[in-house]
Amino acid sequence: MRSVVQRVKKAAVRVDGEVVGQIRSGFLxxxxxxxxxxxxxxxxxxxxxxxxxxxxxxxGKMNLSLLDVNGEVLLVSQFTLYGDCRKGKRPSFSTAAPPTQARALFEQVVGAMRAKGFIVETGIFQADMDVELVNNGPVTLLLDSEKKF
Known part of the structure; x- marks a missing residue:
């Protein structure tokens, strides 16, 4: 599982021009x-x-967690994080999970984050989404459960 975590002052996701999820300070x-x-x-x-x-x-030191600051989370599914661009110019998505598996694990993450007490908003799985954010810092981190970084 891979993620791009961005510390934000606010973030929103729209589908067909309608806001389907938005947060204040926290993580996109x-x-x-x-x-x-x-x-x-x-x-x-x-x-x-x-x-x-x-x-x-x-x-002024980066020392507090999302829980410490009562941060919110906007979770957006993005299969393109598994795009392999090493060969040619068109990414291969062959290592991305099929939609049924991806949806189940995505929903599992959403549920677990909510169980920890976070306000969690989401996009719409498999929709064409427009994501807006105000990156705070900027702070952007890459996480990969296989590589553990």
Missing amino acids: VLLGVGEKDTDADAAWMVEKIAGLRVFEDAD
Whole structure:
């Protein structure tokens, strides 16, 4: 499972011009599911995102987590995170999970984040979405449950 986590002041996702999810301060998470991903990958991703200490404390150091700052989460499914561009100019998505598997694991991440007490908004799975954000910092991190970074 892969994600791009962006610390934001606000973020929103629209489908056909209508806002379907929006948050105030917190994380915009673009989440991709790979064909080999399991419940363990989803659990790892939830714990990693929830525990990232990238919000500033009273001394201006990135020392606080999403829980510490009562941050919100906008989760957007993005299979293109599994695009392989090493060969040619057209990405291959052969290692992305099929839609049924990807949807189930995506929903598992959403549910687990909500169970931790976060306000979680989402896009619409498999929709053509427009994502808006105000990146705070900017702080942008890449997470991969297979590579554990």
